[in-house]
Amino acid sequence: MIVGVLREIKVEENRVSMTPAGVEVLCNAGHRVLVEAGAGEGSGFLDADYAAQGATIIDSAAAVYARAEMVMHVKEPQPVEYGMIREGQIVFTYLHLAAAGELTRALIDSKAVCIAYETIQRADGTLPLLTPMSEVAGRMAIQEGAKYLEMAHGGHGVLLGGVPGVDPGMVLVIGGGVVGTNAAKMACGLGAKVYLLDMNLDRLRYLSDVMPANCFLMMSSPATIRELAVRADVIVGAVLIPGARAPKLITREMLKTLRKGTVLVDVAIDQGGCFETSRPTTHSDPIYMVDGIVHYCVSNMPGALAKTSTLALTNATLPYALEIANKGWKRAMKENVEIEKGANVVNGAVTYKSVADTFSMEYVPVGEFY
Secondary structure (H helix, E strand, O other), X not given: OEEEEOOOOOOOOOOOOOOHHHHHHHHHOOOEEEEEOOOOHHHOOOHHHHHHOOOEEEOOHHHHHHHOOEEEOOOOOOHHHHHHOOOOXXXXXXXXXXHOHHHHHHXXXXXXXEEEHHHOOOOOOOOOOOHHHHHHHHHHHHHHHHHHOOHHHOOOOOOOOOEOOEOOOEEEEEOOOHHHHHHHHHHHHHOOEEEEEEOOHHHHHHHHXXXXXXXXXXXXXXXXXXXXXOOOOEEEEOOOOOOOOOOXXXXXXXXXXXXXXXXXXXXXXXXXXXXXXXXXXXXOOOEEEEOOEEEEOEOOHHHHHXXXXXXXXXXXXXXXHHXXXXXOHHHHHHHOHHHHOOEEXXXXXXXXXXXXXXXXXXXXXXXXXX
């Protein structure tokens, strides 16, 4: 199979979907890899590094799209790319379609085979291609929350770890999945008082065994969120419903009850955000204020740590990319239900139910196409 590795063009996105080591694996398996010129520079990989492992360097995205049977990105295709996607072409990347109506319709029109990293799912419910970036984003959430508590940024001037004789700050983490657990670990390590909420009692029992003593596990409910939010210095939104829009857990009305200078970090912004007042921001303009509350809603947080993130992402995506390339998408989905769950839009039909429900579109099981 001819596999295309595209340069990221989303604002301030420095990751790349494949490392030179990953290219070597694909080439050794008999595949041809086309890498758009400059694709790896933001992550510290030069065109020469890819060429040395067998890749062909291609000057433009249009040329990669025109020749590749499968194209790989990190972030979703941008509007300038919509017309380049061909019928029957495999698009393998993060898509987050439930928060992107225009993109969903463009992919339907393209009649491509669109496989989303974030909905590939194992039998135990884990999301192997979302996990490494969730680990990065969860840890980053506390770094950013601590920074924007500084008064120069509009925060109310609390040091999360405190100092001897002074209470530490309080962090509220909503969602006990990968993002939330990593955020809570990071906040606990700084010495903050941390409340971690989840709706799964078994998950809370597990976390109670592994989290440090300054992490307090509680069942999530609207009442609990309201009670804790008014005391928090940093609130991290870390909820995820695979493939669907995130629920709104902090409403506009609730902002009035929070202390001025509280920092909200919405890691669910790719899925529409879990705070009612959230809107996507960028690394160069990451925050804004609503009712005196600092909002940090960068939609590609791991892109700021591209070297770590690219290596972690390729470790996770390469086995799936190799299987799709070896078998073709139909056989790969027949033989691996994890890949089948990644199918979001195929041949002009929406094949992921949560996306179809979000936009009141017809849902077509992907199995109907093979």
